[in-house]
Amino acid sequence: MESKPVINEFSGIAAKGLRNRYIGSLSAADAGERVSVCGWVARVREHGEHLVFVDVRDYSGIVQVVAHSSVDLRSEYVVQVAGLVSERPEGTVNPDLATGEIELTDTEITVLSAAEPPPFAIQDRVEVDEAMRLKFRYLDLRRDKMQHHLRMRARINSAIRASMERQGFTEIETPLLWTPTPEGAREFVVPSRLHQGSTYVLPQSPQIAKQLLMVAGFDRYYQIARCLRDEDLRADRQFEFTQLDLEASFVTQRDIMDFISDAVIAASRAAGISATGEVGEISWKDAMDRFGTDKPDMRFGNELIDVSAVFSNTSVRALSAPCLKALVAPNPSSLTRSKLDDLVDRAKGLGAKGLLWLRAVAGSEGLQFESPVSKFFTADESKSLMDVTKVSEGDVVLIVGDAWEKACHVLGQIRLELGRSQGDPDEFRFVWVVDFPLFEGVDEQGRLISAHHPFTMPNEEDFSKLESDPLSVRSQSYDLVLNGWELGSGSIRIHRADIQSKVFASLGITEEEAGNRFGFLLDAFKYGAPPHGGFAFGIDRLAALLVGEDNIREVIAFPKTQSGADVMTGAPKEIDTRIWDLLGLSVKAPKKYLA
RNA sequence: GGACCUGUGGUGCAGCUUGGAGUGCACGUCGGCCUGUCAAGCCGAAGGUCGCGGGUUCAAAUCCCGUCAGGUCCGCCA
Numbered sequence: 011m012e013s014k015p016v017i018n019e020f021s022g023i024a025a026k027g028l029r030n031r032y033i034g035s036l037s038a039a040d041a042g043e044r045v046s047v048c049g050w051v052a053r054v055r056e057h058g059e060h061l062v063f064v065d066v067r068d069y070s071g072i073v074q075v076v077a078h079s080s081v082d083l084r085s086e087y088v089v090q091v092a093g094l095v096s097e098r099p100e101g102t103v104n105p106d107l108a109t110g111e112i113e114l115t116d117t118e119i120t121v122l123s124a125a126e127p128p129p130f131a132i133q134d135r136v137e138v139d140e141a142m143r144l145k146f147r148y149l150d151l152r153r154d155k156m157q158h159h160l161r162m163r164a165r166i167n168s169a170i171r172a173s174m175e176r177q178g179f180t181e182i183e184t185p186l187l188w189t190p191t192p193e194g195a196r197e198f199v200v201p202s203r204l205h206q207g208s209t210y211v212l213p214q215s216p217q218i219a220k221q222l223l224m225v226a227g228f229d230r231y232y233q234i235a236r237c238l239r240d241e242d243l244r245a246d247r248q249f250e251f252t253q254l255d256l257e258a259s260f261v262t263q264r265d266i267m268d269f270i271s272d273a274v275i276a277a278s279r280a281a282g283i284s285a286t287g288e289v290g291e292i293s294w295k296d297a298m299d300r301f302g303t304d305k306p307d308m309r310f311g312n313e314l315i316d317v318s319a320v321f322s323n324t325s326v327r328a329l330s331a332p333c334l335k336a337l338v339a340p341n342p343s344s345l346t347r348s349k350l351d352d353l354v355d356r357a358k359g360l361g362a363k364g365l366l367w368l369r370a371v372a373g374s375e376g377l378q379f380e381s382p383v384s385k386f387f388t389a390d391e392s393k394s395l396m397d398v399t400k401v402s403e404g405d406v407v408l409i410v411g412d413a414w415e416k417a418c419h420v421l422g423q424i425r426l427e428l429g430r431s432q433g434d435p436d437e438f439r440f441v442w443v444v445d446f447p448l449f450e451g452v453d454e455q456g457r458l459i460s461a462h463h464p465f466t467m468p469n470e471e472d473f474s475k476l477e478s479d480p481l482s483v484r485s486q487s488y489d490l491v492l493n494g495w496e497l498g499s500g501s502i503r504i505h506r507a508d509i510q511s512k513v514f515a516s517l518g519i520t521e522e523e524a525g526n527r528f529g530f531l532l533d534a535f536k537y538g539a540p541p542h543g544g545f546a547f548g549i550d551r552l553a554a555l556l557v558g559e560d561n562i563r564e565v566i567a568f569p570k571t572q573s574g575a576d577v578m579t580g581a582p583k584e585i586d587t588r589i590w591d592l593l594g595l596s597v598k599a600p601k602k603y604l605a
Numbered sequence: 606g607g608a609c610c611u612g613u614g615g616u617g618c619a620g621c622u623u624g625g626a627g628u629g630c631a632c633g634u635c636g637g638c639c640u641g642u643c644a645a646g647c648c649g650a651a652g653g654u655c656g657c658g659g660g661u662u663c664a665a666a667u668c669c670c671g672u673c674a675g676g677u678c679c680g681c682c683a
């Protein structure tokens with residue numbers, strides 16, 4: 011994508027010291043003025059010793075500097091150039107350059123710092139291996155694209171802060187050295203020197219701290235917070251990430267959703283995206299039914315269709331399943347036999363027993379299905395399948411039969427795979443996913459598992475089912491999704507001891523266990539806890555999507571590789587035995603040296 | 606823990622299917638020429654542990670096994 015420089019409004023006056031202008035601010039209107047700029051040599055074009063062009067770059071732009079004697083300048087030298095802004099001679103204007111109407115003449119060039127040839131060209135158009143980019147991140151970041159992305163991210167942050175402040179939120183910092191909680195994601199452990207054998211952990215989120223702030227009476231708290239999770243990395247996941255974290259008291263779910271919607275729309279505007287429209291809304295059940303995922307990409311259709319009823323009396327074994335989901339594939343002509351076989355493998359890889367495909371072709375008696383299984387269909391089944399899927403000639407229908415959630419999930423993944431190219435990269439479809447189940451299932455010991463966390467308030471209409479039918483209880487929790495990426499989630503919290511006890515009981519958490527794990531929070535709730543709820547969304551993800559990237563590394567200055575290494579610093583590194591001693595720890599032989 | 610893709614002068618790539626001398630392209634670097642270029646142009650030169658280790662073979666960048674690094678995904682993760 012094209013990256014335009016993000017020039018802060020005050021650029022023009024901010025230039026001081028060794029320069030009085032930013033390069034991108036120069037234009038024909040400045041002709042005749044002597045200016046001083048600083049930057050890096052982007053390119054030297056020497057036409058003999060009497061005419062040399064030097065392109066000098068700062069983050070805001072590039073300008074052509076003219077010299078009439080040989081210069082000892084190479085790429086990436088850091089220079090200060092004093093010169094006269096001059097309109098270019100007739101016929102030499104460069105329309106591809108923002109400063110293409112002018113050049114600096116009568117110049118005095120000072121080398122502030124010489125530079126070795128860089129290991130790769132500092133140009134957007136040069137693709138560089140990821141490991142190389144990360145090893146020389148300071149050079150990678152010098153490129154226009156990365157300059158643009160990080161400066162845009164700063165603007166997004168700023169817009170989010172402004173939105174929060176406008177809505178009456180107070181920014182409060184919470185500890186990085188937190189207490190271990192035997193919950194969910196793996197925590198980064200920080201051994202204590204003063205309390206040997208004990209540790210702090212780095213927070214996975216400020217969840218508990220912000221609820222305590224509610225008890226404390228800070229009724230609208232927010233923080234742009236670093237969070238850390240020791241889980242395997244992905245394109246949208248780093249160990250460290252940044253969230254807009256907020257919590258508010260005396261509010262409903264709707265209030266929280268409005269606060270957040272305001273912030274993300276403001277962030278989008280800051281990123282130059284105006285056409286976001288309203289934030290949509292869909293229930294979790296609908297999202298699963300129609301898109302096969304709780305984070306639907308709603309930029310394109312091809313929704314899943316329930317065809318269970320069509321084959322309720324089928325003799326085909328593959329179709330005898332609790333739930334049958336169908337998808338009319340986009341671009342059916344591209345689905346060759348081998349592509350279809352790949353899809354079958356993909357479906358199996360996702361845990362499905364199989365994937366049936368049927369192609370609608372013109373036959374002697376109108377449209378008919380062509381497929382390895384279609385001959386086992388009754389005429390009624392064929393007809394009814396055509397009706398419900400609304401196929402026309404050439405279409406391919408894909409069917410997965412399984413338990414409801416599995417069938418939805420598998421076909422939802424296939425939908426994404428086939429439809430991804432249909433999503434308009436310039437469209438931003440924010441959507442709230444609401445009415446999540448309170449429990450996502452049961453563990454090996456038959457205990458219910460929290461879908462969000464154990465303080466999530468059940469939907470009031472479902473209170474009565476907590477004991478009788480807990481899996482059908484909906485929670486007051488909500489996710490924000492953008493173009494198929496989960497940006498974040500939140501919930502209204504339980505602030506009443508009686509409801510909390512019931513939920514703990516459902517989760518198989520005893521009073522004693524609850525006390526051990528969350529004692530200080532439960533204690534706090536005894537002293538007057540306001541009804542409260544909150545939300546947190548990933549700014550890395552939001553920023554990546556808003557600048558058109560599909561990997562959050564592109565909006566993080568110094569990210570880790572997928573194996574969690576920093577190839578620039580070499581972290582993580584083994585440390586000296588003395589440091590372990592100081593912490594009262596010893597280390598077994600590193601795993602890689604064990605047989 | 607698992608699946609797949611990638612690794613070849615400083616950079617990006619081709620070569621690998623079907624083994625035959627480190628072969629090729631573009632950029633960069635170094636030297637020379639060049640007074641209006643802007644991814645300047647022209648001429649010339651230097652630059653290689655084909656990620657690493659092992660195997661097969663008369664012969665391996667190429668085939669096989671292992672391993673390391675980077676990436677995408679599953680598991681994991683809100």
